[in-house]
Amino acid sequence: MRISLNRRSVTPHSAAMRLALASAVALACPASGQTPPTLVSPEIGVDRAVTFRLWAPSASAVELSGNWMGARPPAPLAKGADGVWTVTIPPLEPNIYSYGFIVEGIRTADPSCRCTFASAGRFVDSVLRIPGDTPRAWEAQNSPAGTLHHERFRSARQQRTRQFVVYTPPGYEPAGTRRYPVLVLLPGTPGDENDWTSGGGFAEVMFDNLIARGEMVPMFVVMHASDALDRPGGRRSDQNLQEFEVILVDEVLPLLRARYRVDPQPESWAIAGLSLGGEFGMHVGLKHPEIFRSIGSLSGSLVQNSFDSRFVPWFTTPEARRGAYSLIWLGCGSEDVFLDGTKAFAARLEAAGIKHVFRQLNGPHSLAVARLELAELLPLLFKPPAAPRR
Amino acid sequence: MRISLNRRSVTPHSAAMRLALASAVALACPASGQTPPTLVSPEIGVDRAVTFRLWAPSASAVELSGNWMGARPPAPLAKGADGVWTVTIPPLEPNIYSYGFIVEGIRTADPSCRCTFASAGRFVDSVLRIPGDTPRAWEAQNSPAGTLHHERFRSARQQRTRQFVVYTPPGYEPAGTRRYPVLVLLPGTPGDENDWTSGGGFAEVMFDNLIARGEMVPMFVVMHASDALDRPGGRRSDQNLQEFEVILVDEVLPLLRARYRVDPQPESWAIAGLSLGGEFGMHVGLKHPEIFRSIGSLSGSLVQNSFDSRFVPWFTTPEARRGAYSLIWLGCGSEDVFLDGTKAFAARLEAAGIKHVFRQLNGPHSLAVARLELAELLPLLFKPPAAPRR
Numbered sequence: 001m002r003i004s005l006n007r008r009s010v011t012p013h014s015a016a017m018r019l020a021l022a023s024a025v026a027l028a029c030p031a032s033g034q035t036p037p038t039l040v041s042p043e044i045g046v047d048r049a050v051t052f053r054l055w056a057p058s059a060s061a062v063e064l065s066g067n068w069m070g071a072r073p074p075a076p077l078a079k080g081a082d083g084v085w086t087v088t089i090p091p092l093e094p095n096i097y098s099y100g101f102i103v104e105g106i107r108t109a110d111p112s113c114r115c116t117f118a119s120a121g122r123f124v125d126s127v128l129r130i131p132g133d134t135p136r137a138w139e140a141q142n143s144p145a146g147t148l149h150h151e152r153f154r155s156a157r158q159q160r161t162r163q164f165v166v167y168t169p170p171g172y173e174p175a176g177t178r179r180y181p182v183l184v185l186l187p188g189t190p191g192d193e194n195d196w197t198s199g200g201g202f203a204e205v206m207f208d209n210l211i212a213r214g215e216m217v218p219m220f221v222v223m224h225a226s227d228a229l230d231r232p233g234g235r236r237s238d239q240n241l242q243e244f245e246v247i248l249v250d251e252v253l254p255l256l257r258a259r260y261r262v263d264p265q266p267e268s269w270a271i272a273g274l275s276l277g278g279e280f281g282m283h284v285g286l287k288h289p290e291i292f293r294s295i296g297s298l299s300g301s302l303v304q305n306s307f308d309s310r311f312v313p314w315f316t317t318p319e320a321r322r323g324a325y326s327l328i329w330l331g332c333g334s335e336d337v338f339l340d341g342t343k344a345f346a347a348r349l350e351a352a353g354i355k356h357v358f359r360q361l362n363g364p365h366s367l368a369v370a371r372l373e374l375a376e377l378l379p380l381l382f383k384p385p386a387a388p389r390r
Numbered sequence: 391m392r393i394s395l396n397r398r399s400v401t402p403h404s405a406a407m408r409l410a411l412a413s414a415v416a417l418a419c420p421a422s423g424q425t426p427p428t429l430v431s432p433e434i435g436v437d438r439a440v441t442f443r444l445w446a447p448s449a450s451a452v453e454l455s456g457n458w459m460g461a462r463p464p465a466p467l468a469k470g471a472d473g474v475w476t477v478t479i480p481p482l483e484p485n486i487y488s489y490g491f492i493v494e495g496i497r498t499a500d501p502s503c504r505c506t507f508a509s510a511g512r513f514v515d516s517v518l519r520i521p522g523d524t525p526r527a528w529e530a531q532n533s534p535a536g537t538l539h540h541e542r543f544r545s546a547r548q549q550r551t552r553q554f555v556v557y558t559p560p561g562y563e564p565a566g567t568r569r570y571p572v573l574v575l576l577p578g579t580p581g582d583e584n585d586w587t588s589g590g591g592f593a594e595v596m597f598d599n600l601i602a603r604g605e606m607v608p609m610f611v612v613m614h615a616s617d618a619l620d621r622p623g624g625r626r627s628d629q630n631l632q633e634f635e636v637i638l639v640d641e642v643l644p645l646l647r648a649r650y651r652v653d654p655q656p657e658s659w660a661i662a663g664l665s666l667g668g669e670f671g672m673h674v675g676l677k678h679p680e681i682f683r684s685i686g687s688l689s690g691s692l693v694q695n696s697f698d699s700r701f702v703p704w705f706t707t708p709e710a711r712r713g714a715y716s717l718i719w720l721g722c723g724s725e726d727v728f729l730d731g732t733k734a735f736a737a738r739l740e741a742a743g744i745k746h747v748f749r750q751l752n753g754p755h756s757l758a759v760a761r762l763e764l765a766e767l768l769p770l771l772f773k774p775p776a777a778p779r780r
Contacts, residue, residue, distance in 0.1 A: 105448065122506050
């Protein structure tokens with residue numbers, strides 16, 4: 001609700017509406033009295049090349065930054081005589097990406113897109129959806145929709161309010177009797193319980209689609225922050241990992257069991273996460289086979305100097321874990337900073353005789369690549385292994 | 391999840407973390423290689439004066455814009471030798487406000503606050519919480535927390551996915567038998583189903599508190615966009631109002647009744663809204679006494695040239711509405727552009743003999759003032775009128 005009034009002499013509601021509209025474009029609109037043009041941005045070509053446009057007549061430099069770029073520098077836009085800056089980038093693979101402009105050193109969302117979202121209380125991005133020739137799992141396809149439940153509770157340990165989000169599949173009847181398997185799905189850091197949905201993941205659409213196609217077992221998906229202490233600089237610390245484990249196992253999961261009709265069998269529980277959530281989820285999953293029997297690392301922050309200490313019990317005495325898990329799944333992007341670490345972790349599992357799957361996808365350390373990994377992981381969960389071929 | 395890599399030679403996870411941190415401050419950090427200082431912003435003094443700070447060493451002008459300002463112009467910040475811009479504003483009344491900086495004509499959130507939120511897919515703001523001497527209804531007080539359910543459905547009328555949010559009070563047991571009253575709570579425009587919660591309203595905390603204090607009847611609160619067509623320029627049009635009415639009455643409410651254990655009696659149904667939602671809610675509420683028996687306009691966009699045509703049936707033949715409503719509540723801010731219209735509307739109700747309440751609060755047309763109005767309205771809903779004093 002953006003209505004404000006600059007001049008009392010004009011008709012109230014039209015002034016209010018005009019100002020409301022003006023504020024929508026103020027992002028890139030110098031206070032010069034000029035009227036910004038209506039732009040199409042982003043514009044996706046038939047070849048999936050993408051053109052970005054920003055009206056910034058008084059800016060001296062505008063750059064494009066997107067999460068498909070990895071280690072590459074931001075792309076400069078060129079200024080036209082009309083004050084509109086433009087850049088066209090080469091074709092992108094189908095996915096949902098996030099991007100922003102850097103204007104005079106200030107990062108800003110694309111005011112033409114109406115696709116601005118915030119995450120973790122500090123990041124602001126625009127959404128870029130590159131469709132496939134045939135609809136991909138994450139594209140809206142009018143599948144029956146599940147519900148996202150935003151739960152809050154008072155953490156006895158932290159003496160503060162914490163949040164988690166639960167996806168329930170379409171057809172879940174709270175008053176029914178059917179019990180559902182559970183996937184705990186964790187974000188990176190900084191990040192929170194919304195990252196996989198409104199914070200850029202938009203994964204609920206993928207859940208809907210895969211369930212509708214019969215490719216995913218109808219399940220609850222529980223989303224909670226990986227970074228339980230939220231102290232800058234200590235995100236990958238042992239203290240943060242321990243805090244996360246206690247909050248998840250002793251506080252969140254009991255509430256989940258009380259409020260949702262979960263299947264209590266450990267075979268029906270999985271934990272997976274992105275980046276820090278991949279590492280923390282792997283740790284908690286391997287520590288608690290009495291809770292989880294499937295684990296997924298989605299571009300997890302697996303680096304040798306931490307897993308050599310954190311995971312040592314399961315590598316030195318691996319017997320108890322050798323047959324315990326239905327699935328241990330490791331995915332990583334080809335340009336990901338954690339690719340070597342993930343490969344090294346897979347080698348440790350191999351040496352310990354712990355069954356696992358390793359998948360390398362194209363791309364950098366990003367939520368976009370993790371989305372592809374999640375789309376591969378979900379169909380594998382909670383299904384009996386295929387019978388061996390005769 | 392913001393991790394990316396600029397240099398392959400550094401330790402992967404520390405580089406990733408450093409870059410993750412760097413991106414958190416990039417908003418106000420020119421690409422000059424300088425390290426931004428750690429700032430406290432906003433800083434709230436004991437007298438509730440507020441100091442804002444932004445590090446922008448290469449900027450030539452920085453202004454503060456906040457939703458408490460109404461028709462007043464943005465406040466300029468002064469630049470210090472250290473590149474930090476500062477302004478201190480006079481004391482504010484306790485409330486939750488939103489604000490941002492305008493740097494070189496570009497509006498941006500406060501990077502020091504970690505309180506950035508987006509709304510309606512296009513607006514980005516920071517949150518400013520001014521506490522009261524005693525906790526106000528909207529301040530976190532560890533009350534038992536309700537749940538926010540994000541529902542999606544395929545609109546048969548619009549052939550697209552629409553969303554609504556349902557607050558269920560603490561203690562709501564989906565498998566129980568108790569039925570609850572319903573408040574339909576609408577946002578302004580541009581706005582969506584999240585405006586009253588994560589989009590700047592944060593009203594779920596107020597619901598929790600008032601219910602815990604026994605000052606609000608435990609109820610479902612249903613939030614849906616007021617602007618059903620979402621066509622720029624046509625937000626206050628008759629077409630948009632008609633579309634809103636059909637979507638709400640024929641699509642959202644039947645789903646609500648099917649999915650939540652609502653009390654079917656019209657005495658247990660209310661509709662209220664902010665700005666456009668106040669006007670549209672008033673229209674739908676007066677048109678449908680068979681559904682709603684309580685109506686609230688929270689700084690509603692009531693202007694004479696539209697309500698003289700839209701509401702004419704109820705003013706010319708008011709008999710059927712005279713005794714129909716338990717509550718018609720009109721609130722407006724003293725600096726609000728819609729104050730005169732709201733007063734005129736109250737006069738029409740008065741002339742028609744339709745019982746109502748009018749309340750004028752201090753402040754401009756803003757979600758902050760509407761929050762104060764909502765805090766007054768909620769305790770009045772679904773309660774039998776007090777017995778007359780002897």
